[in-house]
Amino acid sequence: MTSAARGRCLRALALASISLLATSPGAAPAEAGFQLDLDVGAMVHETFDARNLRARVSWVGREPRFDLQADRLRLPDPVGVVEDLRLNCPRVEMTARRLACADARLTARGAGWGLDAAALRFDWDREAGSVRFSAPWPGLFRGQGRVSGLAGGGGLRLDFDVAGIDLSLLLQSGLVPVELPVSVDAGTVGVSGHIDTRGRVPGAQLDLTVAALDFSDPAGLRAAEDLSMSGTLVHGAAGYEVQARFTEGAVFFEPWFLDFAEVGPVAVSLSSLQFIPSVADHPGWHAASAEVTLGGHTRVSGTDLRYSGARLEQGGIEWNARRLDLVGTWFAEPLLAGTILGRTRFEGETHGWLQVSGGWARALEASWQGLGLSDGLDRFALQGSAGNVAWSDSEVGPESVLYVASGEVLGLPVGAFDMRFQLEPRGFRLVEPLFVPVLDGGPGVDSFHLSVGPDGPEIEFEGGLRALSLELLTEILGWPRFAGRLAGIIPRVFYDADGLRVDGLLLVRVFDGEVVLSGLRIRNLFGVAPELEVSAKVRRLDLDLLTSAFDLGRVEGRLSGAVENLLLVEWVPERMGFFLSTPEEDPGRRRISQRAVENLTAIGGGVEGALAAAFLRIFDDFAYSRLGFGCELEGEVCVAKGVADLQDGSFILVQGGGLPRIEVIGHNRRVDWPELVRRLNAVREGPAPVVQ
Amino acid sequence: MRALRRMSVVFLVAFLASACVTIHIYFPAAAAEEAARTIVRDVLEVQDPPGNEPGAAPEPTSRGGTPSSILPAVAWALDRLVAPASAQTPDLRVESPAINRLRASMRSRNAELAPYLRSGAIGFGRDGYVAIRDLSDVPLRERSQLQRLVNEENADRRALYREIARANDRPDWETNIRETFARVWVDEAPSGYWYQDAGGNWRQK
Numbered sequence: 001m002t003s004a005a006r007g008r009c010l011r012a013l014a015l016a017s018i019s020l021l022a023t024s025p026g027a028a029p030a031e032a033g034f035q036l037d038l039d040v041g042a043m044v045h046e047t048f049d050a051r052n053l054r055a056r057v058s059w060v061g062r063e064p065r066f067d068l069q070a071d072r073l074r075l076p077d078p079v080g081v082v083e084d085l086r087l088n089c090p091r092v093e094m095t096a097r098r099l100a101c102a103d104a105r106l107t108a109r110g111a112g113w114g115l116d117a118a119a120l121r122f123d124w125d126r127e128a129g130s131v132r133f134s135a136p137w138p139g140l141f142r143g144q145g146r147v148s149g150l151a152g153g154g155g156l157r158l159d160f161d162v163a164g165i166d167l168s169l170l171l172q173s174g175l176v177p178v179e180l181p182v183s184v185d186a187g188t189v190g191v192s193g194h195i196d197t198r199g200r201v202p203g204a205q206l207d208l209t210v211a212a213l214d215f216s217d218p219a220g221l222r223a224a225e226d227l228s229m230s231g232t233l234v235h236g237a238a239g240y241e242v243q244a245r246f247t248e249g250a251v252f253f254e255p256w257f258l259d260f261a262e263v264g265p266v267a268v269s270l271s272s273l274q275f276i277p278s279v280a281d282h283p284g285w286h287a288a289s290a291e292v293t294l295g296g297h298t299r300v301s302g303t304d305l306r307y308s309g310a311r312l313e314q315g316g317i318e319w320n321a322r323r324l325d326l327v328g329t330w331f332a333e334p335l336l337a338g339t340i341l342g343r344t345r346f347e348g349e350t351h352g353w354l355q356v357s358g359g360w361a362r363a364l365e366a367s368w369q370g371l372g373l374s375d376g377l378d379r380f381a382l383q384g385s386a387g388n389v390a391w392s393d394s395e396v397g398p399e400s401v402l403y404v405a406s407g408e409v410l411g412l413p414v415g416a417f418d419m420r421f422q423l424e425p426r427g428f429r430l431v432e433p434l435f436v437p438v439l440d441g442g443p444g445v446d447s448f449h450l451s452v453g454p455d456g457p458e459i460e461f462e463g464g465l466r467a468l469s470l471e472l473l474t475e476i477l478g479w480p481r482f483a484g485r486l487a488g489i490i491p492r493v494f495y496d497a498d499g500l501r502v503d504g505l506l507l508v509r510v511f512d513g514e515v516v517l518s519g520l521r522i523r524n525l526f527g528v529a530p531e532l533e534v535s536a537k538v539r540r541l542d543l544d545l546l547t548s549a550f551d552l553g554r555v556e557g558r559l560s561g562a563v564e565n566l567l568l569v570e571w572v573p574e575r576m577g578f579f580l581s582t583p584e585e586d587p588g589r590r591r592i593s594q595r596a597v598e599n600l601t602a603i604g605g606g607v608e609g610a611l612a613a614a615f616l617r618i619f620d621d622f623a624y625s626r627l628g629f630g631c632e633l634e635g636e637v638c639v640a641k642g643v644a645d646l647q648d649g650s651f652i653l654v655q656g657g658g659l660p661r662i663e664v665i666g667h668n669r670r671v672d673w674p675e676l677v678r679r680l681n682a683v684r685e686g687p688a689p690v691v692q
Numbered sequence: 693m694r695a696l697r698r699m700s701v702v703f704l705v706a707f708l709a710s711a712c713v714t715i716h717i718y719f720p721a722a723a724a725e726e727a728a729r730t731i732v733r734d735v736l737e738v739q740d741p742p743g744n745e746p747g748a749a750p751e752p753t754s755r756g757g758t759p760s761s762i763l764p765a766v767a768w769a770l771d772r773l774v775a776p777a778s779a780q781t782p783d784l785r786v787e788s789p790a791i792n793r794l795r796a797s798m799r800s801r802n803a804e805l806a807p808y809l810r811s812g813a814i815g816f817g818r819d820g821y822v823a824i825r826d827l828s829d830v831p832l833r834e835r836s837q838l839q840r841l842v843n844e845e846n847a848d849r850r851a852l853y854r855e856i857a858r859a860n861d862r863p864d865w866e867t868n869i870r871e872t873f874a875r876v877w878v879d880e881a882p883s884g885y886w887y888q889d890a891g892g893n894w895r896q897k
Contacts, residue, residue: 220827220835250832254824255843257836334836338843528851529793569789635787 034059049074057092066092066101073108079175082108087120099124106135112173113140128152137162141169145192155198163190167213180215182222187213193232204235213249221254228260238288239274243267255334263330264295276308284308297323313359320351324371340526343376348385363392374408379526382407382414391423398422399431410530410571411476412438427451439476441468441487457495464489470510477571482549484510488517499523499531511549513541513558529569536563538580550680553596554621556589557582561628573633573673581628581643592654592662593621600653600664625657627664631671638671723784724869727856728876731786735798738880788859794852801848804841814842815886815894820853820874821846825886825894849873 035058043050052071057064068087075082085108089101100123108115118138124131130152137145137160145162167187170176193206209230216223227249234241246266250259260266272288284307291301298321305315321327328346336342352366367388374381384405390397400421407414415437422429430448445463452458470484488506495501500522508515514537521533541559548554561580566573582590628643642651646665654664732738805822808814813830817823822842827835853873857866878887878897885897 216828218826218828219824220830221824223827223832223835225832252827252832252835255836255839257833259833334840337840338845338847342840342844342847524790527790528797528848529790531790567789569793574789 047076057094063090064092064094065090066099080111082110084109088117097125097127099126106138110173110175113175115140125152140165141173142166142188143190145190153198155196155202157194157196157198159194161192163188163209165189165191167210182215182217185214185216187211187215187227201237202235204233206233207231208233208244220252222252224251225249227251238272239286240270240272242270242273244269255337256331257334258330263326264297266295267291267293276306282308282310295323295326297321298327309359311359312356314357316353316355318351318353320349322349324348324350328373340379341375345372345374345376347372361393363394365390375526378408378411379530380407380409387418389423391425393425396422396424396429409438410525412473413476414438415442424451426453435466439468439472441466441485443490459493459495461490461493463493465506467509470508482510482546484508486510500525508536511541511543511545513560514539515541530571531574532568532571534563534566534568536566538562540583541580547596553599554591554593555596555627556591556621557624557627558586558588559583561630575634577630577632579628579630579641581630582626587626590624590626590657591621592624592627597622597654597662597664622656622660622662623658624662625655627654629653631673633673636673638673638676640666640669640671642666720784721868721872724865724872725876727784727786728869728873729880731795731852732873732876732880734795735802736880736882737799737802738882784856785859786856788855790855791852791859794848794855798845798848798852801841801845805845808838808841809881809885812886812894812896813838815888816874816877816881818874818878818888818890818892820870820877821849823888 035056038053038055040050040053040055043053050070050073052069053073054069056067058067059065066087066089068085070085071083073082073085074080085106087104087106089104091101091103093100093102102121104120104122105117106115106120107117115138118135120133120135122131122133130150132148132150134146134148137143137147143162143165145160147158147160147162149156149158151157165188167184167189170189171180171184188211190209190211191206193204195204195206196202207230211228213227213229214223214225215227227246229244229246231242231244244267246260246268248260250257250261252258258266268291270287270290272286274286276284276286278284286306287302289301289303290305291299293299298319300317300319302315302317305317306313324346325348328344332341332346333343336344348368348371350366350368350371352364354361355363365388367386369386371385372381372383382404385403387400387402389400389402400423401418402421403416403418404414405416417434417436419434420431422431428448428450430445433444433446434448435444436442443463443465445461447460447462449460450457465486465488467485467487470482470486473486474482486506486508488504490502490504490506492503493500494503502520502522504518506517506520508517516537516539517534518537519533519535521531523531523533538559538561543555543557543559546555546559559580560583561578563576563578566576566578568574626643630641631638633639640651642653642665643655644652646652649669650665650667651669652663653666654662656663805814808830809816809822811829812825813827814822815825822845824839824842827838830838853866853870854863856869857863881887881897883897886894887897889895
């Protein structure tokens with residue numbers, strides 16, 4: 001229907017219900033004049049519906065007066081129903097074409113708002129079919145300013161410049177046609193600009209300034225205090241253009257808290273924003289472009305973004321973050337709380353892009369420089385990392401590289417290394433062998449391929465452990481320091497919910513003998529209680545080297561045995577069973593020094609210097625036939641055993657051989673393990689006993 | 693008539709035989725509850741009431757057994773047919789290095805969480821975790837820290853339930869253990885703490 005047709009429709013309805021009364025002069029006896037009353041029962045138009053509309057034009061003296069009343073007027077949203085409307089104009093300028101009033105007063109009442117004799121100026125051009133009006137802001141919602149407009153031509157243009165509107169009152173009025181998920185407790189808004197509904201596409205340009213805004217949702221998960229922002233909102237044929245800049249105050253949007261005084265200004269812009277039908281009650285939108293900048297150092301932008309069903313359906317996202325330390329603290333740390341990365345500190349910078357289509361990531365490229373992170377709990381850290389990564393869901397990506405200048409894992413220093421790899425749509429492949437320097441050796445991976453198929457992840461692995469110095473390792477781990485090398489071949493590595501399992505044997509060459517590690521399993525490596533399980537076969541350790549390393553007093557001979565099911569929790573033995581003794585084959589020269597005997601006595605809780613008073617003090621060392629010690633450790637209790645048991649329940653630790661014959665006998669089978677370790681350390685750190 | 697009697701005997705034997713194999717211990721609910729109570733009291737630093745020491749004989753749970761109150765004769769027969777060993781209460785292991793460290797971690801966090809549990813900002817959820825209830829009265833700056841505490845607490849609780857199941861070589865018990873703990877957290881919560889009832893509604897003890 002054309003506007004002309006609508007107008008005809010309006011007139012037809014109006015005429016059908018108008019009763020015209022003409023009152024002769026004399027209604028106001030004091031002055032000459034006349035009065036014309038129009039009583040319209042109903043006036044209906046597609047944009048309004050007026051009931052009991054009454055108009056009066058009266059001439060008193062030379063100045064005509066115009067009064068208009070309506071019991072009820074329905075206007076388009078957001079104004080809605082207006083009741084008790086009264087427009088009074090004491091002086092009407094009236095010509096054949098125009099009806100104007102410079103000092104009208106408007107009284108009306110709507111849902112949550114009311115006007116009481118608000119000043120109004122209007123000019124009705126009957127020929128053009130338009131009304132111009134202007135008025136000071138009538139104090140609604142405590143605002144101040146001015147409003148003007150032009151109604152006609154099938155629409156309305158409204159210009160306004162109003163400041164200090166109480167947002168809380170405004171939202172309570174129901175005039176804002178948006179249901180907010182938060183309640184506003186305080187805050188003012190200033191708005192200037194215009195709204196124009198006359199064209200084919202309604203247009204609007206609003207400049208907004210919000211100050212001292214406090215809002216919160218019922219649970220306090222989305223809240224702001226003292227928030228200040230400014231922005232513009234422009235609506236045109238392509239949708240909304242939105243720009244907003246947050247400068248003061250603080251917000252909490254679970255789980256993030258931002259204090260803009262600390263973060264710096266945050267700017268948000270959206271271009272050609274259009275709302276699309278919601279999916280499963282989740283509102284949807286599309287934007288040709290979007291950008292968020294944070295404090296001048298971080299920028300995230302997007303193009304052709306489509307958000308629907310509570311997820312990003314499509315779009316390209318680019319980021320450039322030059323202060324990962326700040327971004328990490330503000331955004332990553334709250335998000336990762338409760339995970340092994342929950343207290344991680346970041347540094348460095350990164351940029352890259354991500355392509356999303358059909359609600360899934362399709363391609364990604366990222367690069368980073370100067371990247372550093374530390375978990376805050378001394379479990380792992382890396383510094384000076386640089387690299388780039390490329391991934392696509394449709395083809396094998398180009399070569400990616402990760403370079404690390406240095407790092408630390410559970411106290412062990414990690415040297416510089418670079419890893420060259422390719423990301424597959426659902427997999428990862430090492431392009432060239434990787435070696436991670438740890439101390440003077442370290443783990444190496446010759447080949448690695450991970451692919452995730454319908455039956456779960458599959459791993460192809462080939463690698464080993466290049467010999468590393470036990471002297472450095474033991475020093476860093478705080479263990480008794482001793483020399484040796486740790487090396488091995490790792491044919492397979494498994495990772496599942498129960499942790500990391502290494503299939504293969506690790507060979508430790510130490511004290512001129514060998515320790516072969518097997519059944520290595522690591523759980524909760526970076527968790528609350530990292531666990532390492534391993535078993536070991538010990539072959540022919542040279543006791544001379546071993547006792548020298550531990551400074552226990554010289555013992556000559558060899559030591560063999562096994563350690564079963566050793567469980568280290570945070571590198572402290574929690575459970576194990578071991579027995580180490582003189583090998584039966586080729587035991588070699590077997591001598592134990594007086595000092596070693598003294599130390600063994602001290603470790604076992606015997607009387608120090610027990611030998612000093614005896615005649616045996618004249619010997620530096622003694623021959624022995626065999627020695628050995630075993631322990632079944634569970635918690636803090638070690639059930640000890642020696643090379644032979646005696647009838648009284650005691651056990652022989654060192655069985656003498658030849659003359660003078662000396663034997664070391666243990667009487668306490670249940671040993672307090674921490675106390676044993678403490679005594680061992682005391683012996684190592686204490687002065688050497690004096691042998692007279 | 694003879695056929696009927698024979699059928700009755702066959703039926704009775706078949707019934708008893710089938711009843712015998714229906715008693716299985718699937719989850720040591722009483723032992724788990726007792727263990728949970730010990731851990732929860734330790735974490736919340738609740739004093740054991742006198743005479744309520746742990747160690748009371750827990751009861752096995754059964755599935756498919758016939759209630760003895762309905763058929764006392766059958767129960768009497770079952771009592772004698774079921775081997776004593778299979779009706780013994782299974783033990784539940786709640787000691788392991790990981791469990792001990794998780795307990796210590798939770799205990800050390802308890803002092804930080806307690807004021808918020810008392811104020812109702814957070815509460816014990818019906819799922820065995822801590823849940824955000826109403827942060828409105830928490831200063832804005834503290835909310836993120838509280839959220840972090842809750843996430844860390846829940847990560848510890850998740851790990852605790854998993855570790856207890858693992859310590860008993862029954863990973864499939866994890867859900868039962870979590871449900872048991874969910875009840876006990878509420879039972880042992882000090883007066884004034886907030887919790888979710890079975891319907892998910894928040895209540896204050």
